[in-house]
Amino acid sequence: MHRNILIEQIKQKNSYLCVGLDTDITKIPKHLQQNKNGIVDFNKAIIDATKDYCVSYKINTAFYEVLGSKGWDAIEETVNYIPSTHLKIADAKRGDICNTSTQYAKAFFETFKFDAITVAPYMGEDSIRPFLEYEDKWTIVLGLTSNKGAMDFEMQRLVSGDKSQGNKTLYETVLETVSQWGTKDNLMFVVGATQASELQDIRKIIPENFILVPGVGFQGGSLAETSKYGINKDCGLLVNASRAIIYAGSGENFAHEAKAIAQQYQAEMQEYLINI
Amino acid sequence: MHRNILIEQIKQKNSYLCVGLDTDITKIPKHLQQNKNGIVDFNKAIIDATKDYCVSYKINTAFYEVLGSKGWDAIEETVNYIPSTHLKIADAKRGDICNTSTQYAKAFFETFKFDAITVAPYMGEDSIRPFLEYEDKWTIVLGLTSNKGAMDFEMQRLVSGDKSQGNKTLYETVLETVSQWGTKDNLMFVVGATQASELQDIRKIIPENFILVPGVGFQGGSLAETSKYGINKDCGLLVNASRAIIYAGSGENFAHEAKAIAQQYQAEMQEYLINI
Numbered sequence: 001m002h003r004n005i006l007i008e009q010i011k012q013k014n015s016y017l018c019v020g021l022d023t024d025i026t027k028i029p030k031h032l033q034q035n036k037n038g039i040v041d042f043n044k045a046i047i048d049a050t051k052d053y054c055v056s057y058k059i060n061t062a063f064y065e066v067l068g069s070k071g072w073d074a075i076e077e078t079v080n081y082i083p084s085t086h087l088k089i090a091d092a093k094r095g096d097i098c099n100t101s102t103q104y105a106k107a108f109f110e111t112f113k114f115d116a117i118t119v120a121p122y123m124g125e126d127s128i129r130p131f132l133e134y135e136d137k138w139t140i141v142l143g144l145t146s147n148k149g150a151m152d153f154e155m156q157r158l159v160s161g162d163k164s165q166g167n168k169t170l171y172e173t174v175l176e177t178v179s180q181w182g183t184k185d186n187l188m189f190v191v192g193a194t195q196a197s198e199l200q201d202i203r204k205i206i207p208e209n210f211i212l213v214p215g216v217g218f219q220g221g222s223l224a225e226t227s228k229y230g231i232n233k234d235c236g237l238l239v240n241a242s243r244a245i246i247y248a249g250s251g252e253n254f255a256h257e258a259k260a261i262a263q264q265y266q267a268e269m270q271e272y273l274i275n276i
Numbered sequence: 277m278h279r280n281i282l283i284e285q286i287k288q289k290n291s292y293l294c295v296g297l298d299t300d301i302t303k304i305p306k307h308l309q310q311n312k313n314g315i316v317d318f319n320k321a322i323i324d325a326t327k328d329y330c331v332s333y334k335i336n337t338a339f340y341e342v343l344g345s346k347g348w349d350a351i352e353e354t355v356n357y358i359p360s361t362h363l364k365i366a367d368a369k370r371g372d373i374c375n376t377s378t379q380y381a382k383a384f385f386e387t388f389k390f391d392a393i394t395v396a397p398y399m400g401e402d403s404i405r406p407f408l409e410y411e412d413k414w415t416i417v418l419g420l421t422s423n424k425g426a427m428d429f430e431m432q433r434l435v436s437g438d439k440s441q442g443n444k445t446l447y448e449t450v451l452e453t454v455s456q457w458g459t460k461d462n463l464m465f466v467v468g469a470t471q472a473s474e475l476q477d478i479r480k481i482i483p484e485n486f487i488l489v490p491g492v493g494f495q496g497g498s499l500a501e502t503s504k505y506g507i508n509k510d511c512g513l514l515v516n517a518s519r520a521i522i523y524a525g526s527g528e529n530f531a532h533e534a535k536a537i538a539q540q541y542q543a544e545m546q547e548y549l550i551n552i
Contacts, residue, residue: 022376062372062379068387069348076344093372095396096338097423100298103338111344120371120396122418124425142398147373149400152453159433159443167435170446177428 001087001115002136003185009055009085010235014270017262018056020242021078022063027247029254043078046246049259053266056087056238079112090114098126105130109137116140118190121174125181132182139187141178144171146192146215175205184208193221199229210236217244227272235276241265277363277391278412279461285331285361286511290546293538294332296518298339303523305530319354322522325535329542332363332514355388366390374402381406385413392416394466397450401457408458415463417454420447422468422491451481460484469497475505486512493520503548511552517541
């Protein structure tokens with residue numbers, strides 16, 4: 001998906017919501033757990049109910065990988081069901097040496113028809129480069145994540161070659177370095193919503209790239225803060241909510257309840273988009 | 277697999293060879309490419325031919341993920357075919373926030389019967405902890421990788437709290453920090469063979485943990501150097517070779533040629549194990 005189309009969708013819907021399909025077979029409504037194709041049926045109902053209020057869907061592959069090959073069939077069916085107007089993100093956090101990353105890129109961009117994939121930066125340039133070679137596909141690199149473990153390495157400070165610059169954190173260095181490997185048209189970054197106050201400084205490093213923000217909702221991140229510090233002239237944000245939306249209800253009426261929450265997010269986002 | 281069993285296997289076979297099943301459908305012998313179950317047939321032939329000379333098999337999931345759900349069926353069939361005497365490693369480089377890593381751990385340790393999985397450290401403790409909770413399973417955390425991109429972040433120096441300690445690199449900090457989250461019984465680290473000279477210092481940080489060493493063979497790492505600096509009193513090494521073994525031959529006789537190379541590795545390893 002080209003950047004212009006994504007921005008157009010955001011403007012049309014007044015929304016930068018991404019719905020996270022972290023679909024856990026043990027957490028979907030009881031009547032669907034017994035269905036052979038319960039996960040896909042659940043996802044389709046969630047997509048039907050929320051598609052007017054969001055611009056993207058994010059499939060967390062872990063929740064499907066646990067089901068073995070059937071899980072990958074469910075991913076395929078779900079991806080193919082998402083409207084082409086919506087950015088399809090594989091939240092897979094892959095990354096390996098060059099020839100292996102090439103296989104991952106093929107897997108997610110060709111075998112499965114994702115528009116975007118999340119990627120871990122630890123192994124450096126040749127682990128990320130193969131994903132960037134696809135036109136109109138997006139590589140979403142982990143910057144500062146929403147979990148407690150972000151303190152362990154991401155927030156550590158690096159020795160700077162240039163003393164006037166101060167000692168940057170690892171995640172700042174990742175943003176600065178990786179952003180030079182791609183462009184605003186093929187590269188996004190993950191910044192957790194629980195770190196919203198950092199977004200102001202992060203925008204100085206990556207003023208133009210889209211930022212994918214997980215952690216709103218169950219993980220406690222604030223949509224208001226995230227939007228205040230993260231929005232740029234093209235919006236430049238995708239805010240993901242997973243559990244808060246997909247598990248809003250637990251009975252037969254789950255899709256209706258998911259819709260209501262997605263609509264709430266959209267309504268709030270509309271306010272923050274007023275100057276775009 | 278318990279550590280004692282792994283060490284026993286190494287002593288019995290005089291080998292610390294891990295055969296990497298990075299099986300690429302476009303690179304296996306022509307007559308197997310046309311088979312419906314060609315990849316599994318290839319893997320089974322390689323396993324039969326090499327099992328007396330190695331103690332472990334490593335399945336690089338990327339090469340299977342590119343095939344969609346059929347690839348996961350091939351992984352399952354391959355894992356189930358590997359003898360229980362051999363450590364079964366999923367080279368998957370996963371890592372996510374806690375509840376997602378829990379799903380990955382279930383996927384690889386329960387749904388698929390792997391003994392070990394490679395994990396990326398960027399997201400910190402809660403991204404790794406769920407893997408460590410399984411008894412007799414191994415978490416293999418990326419330390420210093422064999423690719424050029426290792427320079428980008430892994431080799432960067434961190435600001436030290438204790439100046440007398442000097443400025444450690446990110447990978448050294450990862451080894452030091454992560455090794456406290458587990459034990460020598462459930463935690464290994466990846467150190468690329470192209471970085472063999474670093475192994476001497478790495479052994480000071482993690483004297484007891486097993487180290488998985490990729491990069492011997494096609495990537496140019498030296499088995500002699502790796503062994504000289506990496507072997508500890510229990511051996512403590514698993515050296516992986518993938519392409520050099522599995523693509524040793526390209527015709528009908530491929531398994532025989534793979535066997536010959538595996539045997540060469542084993543013979544060389546036997547010399548380095550003389551004092552164990």
